[in-house]
Amino acid sequence: MAAYDLFVVGGGINGAGIARDAAGRGLSVMLCEQDDLAAHTSSASTKLIHGGLRYLEYREFGLVRKALQEREILLRAAPHIIGPMRFVMPHDEGQRPAWMIRAGLFLYDHLAVRERLPGSCGVDLRKHPAGAALKPAFARGFEYSDAWVQDARLVVLNAMAAREHGARVATRTALVEAKREEGAWLLTLQDQHGRRETVTARVLVNAAGPWVGRLLQRVLRVGSAKTVRLVKGSHIVLRRRFEHPYAYIFQNPDRRIIFAIPFEHDYTLVGTTDLDYLGDPAAVAIEPDEVGYLCRMANRYFRDPVGPEEVVWQFSGVRPLLDDDAGEAASVTRDYALELDKAGAPLLSVFGGKLTTYRKLAEEVLEHVAPLLGNAAGPWTEHVPLPGGDLPDADIEAFVARQLERRPSLAPALVERYARSYGSRMDALLVGVETMADLGGEIVSGLFEAELRYLLREEFARTAEDILWRRTKLGLGQTSDAAASLQRWIDLHGEGLGAGSTAAYDRGS
Numbered sequence: 384m385a386a387y388d389l390f391v392v393g394g395g396i397n398g399a400g401i402a403r404d405a406a407g408r409g410l411s412v413m414l415c416e417q418d419d420l421a422a423h424t425s426s427a428s429t430k431l432i433h434g435g436l437r438y439l440e441y442r443e444f445g446l447v448r449k450a451l452q453e454r455e456i457l458l459r460a461a462p463h464i465i466g467p468m469r470f471v472m473p474h475d476e477g478q479r480p481a482w483m484i485r486a487g488l489f490l491y492d493h494l495a496v497r498e499r500l501p502g503s504c505g506v507d508l509r510k511h512p513a514g515a516a517l518k519p520a521f522a523r524g525f526e527y528s529d530a531w532v533q534d535a536r537l538v539v540l541n542a543m544a545a546r547e548h549g550a551r552v553a554t555r556t557a558l559v560e561a562k563r564e565e566g567a568w569l570l571t572l573q574d575q576h577g578r579r580e581t582v583t584a585r586v587l588v589n590a591a592g593p594w595v596g597r598l599l600q601r602v603l604r605v606g607s608a609k610t611v612r613l614v615k616g617s618h619i620v621l622r623r624r625f626e627h628p629y630a631y632i633f634q635n636p637d638r639r640i641i642f643a644i645p646f647e648h649d650y651t652l653v654g655t656t657d658l659d660y661l662g663d664p665a666a667v668a669i670e671p672d673e674v675g676y677l678c679r680m681a682n683r684y685f686r687d688p689v690g691p692e693e694v695v696w697q698f699s700g701v702r703p704l705l706d707d708d709a710g711e712a713a714s715v716t717r718d719y720a721l722e723l724d725k726a727g728a729p730l731l732s733v734f735g736g737k738l739t740t741y742r743k744l745a746e747e748v749l750e751h752v753a754p755l756l757g758n759a760a761g762p763w764t765e766h767v768p769l770p771g772g773d774l775p776d777a778d779i780e781a782f783v784a785r786q787l788e789r790r791p792s793l794a795p796a797l798v799e800r801y802a803r804s805y806g807s808r809m810d811a812l813l814v815g816v817e818t819m820a821d822l823g824g825e826i827v828s829g830l831f832e833a834e835l836r837y838l839l840r841e842e843f844a845r846t847a848e849d850i851l852w853r854r855t856k857l858g859l860g861q862t863s864d865a866a867a868s869l870q871r872w873i874d875l876h877g878e879g880l881g882a883g884s885t886a887a888y889d890r891g892s
Contacts, residue, residue: 390584399541406548408760427700451495463806500528593664618654705735771806839880
């Protein structure tokens with residue numbers, strides 16, 4: 384029976400971040416996730432690493448400051464999947480007054496040290512590149528900095544780092560039974576094929592996101608004074624609506640904001656909604672009313688109207704927000720709380736949180752549990768890049784240029800995508816590859832065997848959906864039979880690379 388210092392339930396961003404931090408401190412760690420890594424909330428975000436400008440309106444100054452500090456750290460840690468983005472807010476005279484926006488942006492610029500991003504400024508939209516896509520009534524606005532992220536890949540990189548520090552990462556594996564026994568947790572796991580395994584752990588961390596309460600009640604059978612409020616956020620993806628690199632933040636009459644963001648070169652991402660959700664988090668889906676809402680809000684600003692028929696992809700996620708008794712879903716805090724139960728074997732539960740602050744959350748979790756395990760290693764993740772992020776000066780543009788020089792026989796667009804997805808790990812992907820022929824067959828458009836084998840071997844991928852929508856976004860623009868073709872290849876060739884086998888996911892155990 385395997386024994387661990389720390390067992391983490393949940394393969395979203397918080398669970399993966401906790402596993403990475405703990406394993407890097409020398410603890411023996413196992414993480415289990417009932418589905419794929421980032422299969423739910425962590426892959427359904429607005430793809431931003433940001434301080435949360437609108438949270439200033441709710442006086443969440445501490446949260447915004449913490450998030451802005453983390454934004455700087457993450458820009459250094461993963462420059463291949465996280466990058467600067469300039470946002471333009473057209474000024475709507477009927478919404479928040481200009482003085483309020485200027486004051487908010489001043490705070491946003493100065494609540495934390497900015498090393499990599501320029502500050503905010505006012506703009507004349509009649510002359511600014513972002514103005515051309517807007518209705519003529521929007522003549523002035525504001526510009527400020529935040530960052531975008533490949534959200535699901537951020538989770539995967541944390542899980543890879545955890546494994547490389549010795550952690551065991553078991554996907555498609557659920558915790559089905561748990562009990563405290565002689566000062567430790569006795570845990571029964573079940574994989575997707577129904578196979579069961581029992582392990583022990585000295586400390587258990589419940590980072591199950593939307594399922595945190597359900598896990599406490601139904602499996603751990605432990606009460607809690609805290610709860611999460613499930614809030615549904617939906618997004619739509621359109622063909623590219625503008626040619627410039629700026630993102631938009633739009634204020635709307637319901638006091639909410641939506642973003643319109645350049646996405647995957649050829650698309651524009653629009654979102655999000657904020658609706659209370661009472662259903663199964665695994666079954667969440669966007670409703671026609673939400674599509675209509677996002678189109679209407681975008682059409683208040685865009686010169687050329689957006690219609691539901693233009694949506695090429697849509698997705699929804701359930702955010703497990705710390706329930707603070709706020710009235711509207713949009714005003715619920717995005718901060719987090721930790722609850723430590725030391726009655727017998729310790730249990731720490733995570734309530735709430737947001738993508739941007741996951742690393743700090745993980746650090747705080749370890750501050751609570753490391754002393755219980757006699758571990759005095761201390762924090763370490765602030766200055767250590769994630770896998771592939773060890774680029775000189777964290778300069779992705781220079782890295783892309785070097786890769787294009789090094790690999791003249793490969794298609795430039797492919798080299799650039801590899802560089803911006805895998806960073807320095809693209810060398811592992813391209814071992815023995817000199818020409819396009821060396822990449823192997825093109826299984827679906829843009830996906831060659833070399834990349835597919837790498838994803839199955841190194842990045843915990845098992846299914847076509849994992850690859851097309853979480854490890855990459857190659858699902859956009861594919862033919863209707865692409866996923867089935869890819870799954871057939873995985874079923875035929877994936878066994879030795881991890882798909883269909885738990886062994887490849889248990890390295891370091």
